[in-house]
Amino acid sequence: MSYLVQLVLILVLTKLGAHLSNTLNFPSVIGELLVGVLAGPAVLHLLTPTSFTHYFAEIGVIVLMxxxxxEGNLGLLMRYWKPALTVATLGVILPTLSAAALCVWGFGFSWATAMFIGLILSATSVSITVQVLKEMNHMNTREGAIILGAAVADDIMCVILLGICVSLFGTGAAAQSQSVGALALPKILFFILMLVLGKWFVPYFLRFFDKLNASENVATAALILCFGFAALAVSLGMSDVLGAYFAGLAISETSFKEKLALKIEPIGYAVFIPVFFVSIGLNITFKGMQHDLLFIGLLIIIAIIGKQFGGALGAHLFGLNLNEANIVGAGMVSRGEMALVVANVALSAHLIDQNHYTAMIVVTVITTLIAPLVLKLFIQRAQKEHSEIKQSRTKIDEVKS
Incomplete structure (x- = not known):
């Protein structure tokens, strides 16, 4: 099948899937994810992962973040950095240790393999969460700010812990020994560069392009910054989506924010982002899974409860009520590209075999499918609670008057 036919199929099926999902009152992303599962190798074999879908999906997730x-709010993020860091820490510790303990005491794994499996479950991907927050108009709330801030901290923790575990336990090309300092320094440099470039270079760059005599100057400049920051992040050992997120955040502090939001969203949501959501489902295959059903089922439970409880507890410690704290917890449940990166490193370091690698891909995809449903449920509960409080206050004011 040619790449053009693949693209036509993906675009048609994702829009139909999103429509059906919205009609059934589910987040649209659920329909798009299920398109990948149903049309992919797991069921109908209409689509298969190819280099085309891989690179389009990479661009999709970068543009999404x-x-x-x-659309972010830097002031809001800075305001809630303490709860975000607490949420990230608890959200890494609980699923990692729980999964490692299950693997060692329940299934006889070595501690080295068990720690890597735990790390796979500790990695959060907010790309799916962002889509639900946007749909529910919940992005620029304190819960949204805590989720995004925690995802950044979570990413850093996961990368550093991954490097330490590879150094201690791994073998092969992926396990070349590095000191903790060598692992940490590029990450520190990344944040310094993001701060400096975001504050001084980004506004100048956009103003320079705005003066050029060519079409869509500023939109092109924004995409250059998006992909440039993503490439810089990868070169310093960070996730490309983290670099793209910081590029967007830097632009959000300029006068070009509103203009660019109207330009970039159609580019992403018309083509690239649907391919990203479908590509997640294409990674699922049910071949040989019957031998690992108990293992997969227990890991899915740990993956969901560990993140949900850890995130909610961290948020509740900083004054969020139960519904708001549960929104934060649910926002941290989704796994994605970072979990797949850890799984690939574990496989190349000979710490998990192909069967367990496949099992971890299934766990990653299923938690990613469940996360938007749970998040939407808690957001609806919080909105209902706010509405009831507002109505009761209105009645009290009417009685007083």
Missing amino acids: FIAGL
Whole structure:
């Protein structure tokens, strides 16, 4: 099948899937994810993962997180950095240790393999969460700010812990020994560069392009910054989506924010982002899974409860009520590209075999499918609670008057 036919199928099926999902009152992203599962190798074999879908999906997730940054609020993020860091820490510790203990005491794994499996479950991907927050108009709330801030901290923790575990336990090309300092320094440099470039270079760059005599100057400049920051992040050992998010966040502090949001969103949501959501479902295959059903089922439970409880507890410690804290917890449940990166490193370091690698891909995809449903449920509960409080206050004011 040619790449053009693949693209036509993906675009048609994702829009139909999103429509059906919205009609049934589910987040649209659920329909798009299920398209990948149903049309992919797991069921109908209409689509298969190819280099085309891989690179389009990479661009899709980068643009999605760039849009999230573009619509973000830097002041809100800075205001809630303490709860975000607490949520991230608890959200890494609980699923990692729980999964490692299950693997060692329940299934006889070595501690080295068990720690890597735990790390796979500790990695959060907010790209799916961002889509639900946008749909529910919940992005620029304190819960949204805590989720995004925690995802950044979570990413850093996961990368550093991954490097330490590879150094201690791994073998092969992926396990070349590095000191903790060598692992940490590029990450520190990344944040310094993001701060400096975001504050001084980004506004100048956009103003320079705005003066050029060519079409769509500023939109092109924004995409250059998006992909440039993503490439810089990868070169310093960070996730490309993290670089794209910071590029968007830097632009959100300029006067070009509103103009660019109207330009970039159609580019992402018309083509690239649907391919990203479908690509997640294409990674699922049910071949040989019957031997690992108990293992997969227990890991899914730990993956969901560990993140949900850890995130909610961290948020509740900083004064969020139960519904708001549960929104934060649910926002941290989704796994994605970072979990897949850890799984690939574990496989190349000979710490998990192909069967367990496949099992971890299934766990990652299923938690990613469940996360938007749970998040939407808690957001609806919080909105209902706010509505009831507002109505009761209105009645009290009417009685007083």
